[in-house]
Amino acid sequence: MKKSQLHNINETGFTTPDSYFDTFDQRLLKKLEVQKEMASMSDPGYIVPENYFEDFDARLQARLKNEEKPKVISLISWRNTAYISGVAAILVLMLTVFFRPNDPLSINQVETASIEDYLNNENLNIDDIASLLNEDDLNFDNFVSNTLTEESLENYLLNNASIEDLIFGK
Known part of the structure; x- marks a missing residue:
């Protein structure tokens, strides 16, 4: 509804x-009488035994201990899993050995770039490389005989x- 039409x-x-207020008095009085009867009752109908809440925890614990636990059946047997994984490992080993x-x-x-990358990333020093070479590899004639032409x-x-x-002479 628009704001301009609110005054209409x-x-x-x-x-x-219809006829709600004709019988309102009778219904109100009837409800009040029921409430008076309820208030006059001294016993609500619920009785709790004496010392019930004092030893409730002990009785509950004893009841829970006596309760039998259901038998649990595992869906996955670890023994079967071990057998299956062993068979799979043997198959993989056979495939790699025989085929x-x-x-x-x-x-x-091996690509040259792979070798260069390995040598650059391994942080090898001169002593590590020298330990891999023998005296024949380090022969002086190998270094002198290589001559460069113009x-x-x-x-x-x-x-x-x-x-x-x-x-710039880098």
């Missing part, structure tokens, strides 16, 4: 049933170095 309302909106590829892994199959040096610098590196 003539009734409250509350209604009572492996025949070609052995060689150093050529062409190979020039090709390397053209392919792998940028102008900024050469200018």
